Amino acid sequence: MKCADFLHELTDYLDGVMDAGTKAELEEHLAWCHNCYVVADTTKKTIEIYRDSKLYELPENLRTRLRTAIVAKCQSRKKSGSEGAPS
Amino acid sequence: MGAIQPKVSEPVSDELALVEAAKAGDVSAFEELVRRYDRNVFRIAQHITQNREDAEDVVQDAFFKAYSNLKQFQGQSKFYTWLVRIAVNEALMKLRRRRPERTVSLDEEVKTEDDSVPREVADWTPNPEQQYSQAELRDILDRTIHGLPATFRTVFVLRDVEGLSTEETAEALDLSIPAVKSRLLRARLQLRERLNKFFQRRERVNGSQKPSSGDGNQ
Ligand SMILES: [Zn+2]
DSSP states (O other), X not given: OOHHHHHHHHHHHHHTOSOHHHHHHHHHHHHHOHHHHXXXXXXXXXXXXXXXXXXXXXXXXXXXXXXXXXXXHHHXXXXXXXXXXXX | OOOOOOOOOXXXXXXXXXXXXXHTTOHHHHHHHHHHHHHHHHHHHHHHHOOHHHHHHHHHHHHHHHHXXXXXXXXXXXXXXXXXXXXHHHHHHHHHHHOTXXXXXXXXXXXXXXXXXXXXXXXXXXXXXXXXXXXXHHHHHHHXXXXXXXXXXXXXXXXXXXXXXXXXXXXXXXXXXXXXXXXXXXXXXXXXHHHHHHHXXXXXXXXSSOOOXXXXXX
16 A cells, blocks of 8 residues: 555545455554654544634623524514414 | 544434424524534535635525525435535635636636645645644644635535535536546645645754755755
């Protein structure tokens, strides 16, 4: 297996969706290719860091304001009876 | 090296009941659905539009649109996937309005040298994110993901941040499964590459490792 082949399978490898045979081949490549090991390891970290980050958390006060506005719009739509009301 | 842990999704057994109640005009049932997914919709919208006000608008518009079109939701997919699809479209509309000079489409072919194998790969420090304060880290992550084309960002956020499956992401974005996979790979690799300069292991002169032989040519 070449590095390019490894890279091609990286997404499935990190997601853990592949058959045992392919997985064994990839891990054999990782055992001797430091470059691919580091790429795989740091790509995994990249994903974990983004997933764990509190990037773009919705602050509670804004959350309440948005929800109140949404509910009000839905209520008025319901009252106007255009749709959404039981038929 | 183990696979990344999949996100645990909440049970959705009562969800169809909420949707049915909302269809019948029960706004409080719909409000419960808003509570369940407003954070996710906001995050997705913020990632796509890269603008706080636009993201707020997208949250309101997407939920209202979902409420108004609930009858079209047939329950073949998860409510969340259906909602994400609406939210992504609203967010892309905002983005196009703000940047009319650049056509924004999710299925555009983005040219990159995706098959090239990264060279001069440097390892990261063991817990790279701990080198920075929360605020610094957020700033780094924010600026890094902003540099990606919209189509890469969107796939990455749905798959890796929000934890949708490949199939759900394809459905939400109207992309084929191979297209989702290739965009995801490129997004992941580009983010990794861009984070390198912040997270690289700084080699110690007094350590057993040689001082960095550098990025220059030898
Ligand atoms: Zn390799």
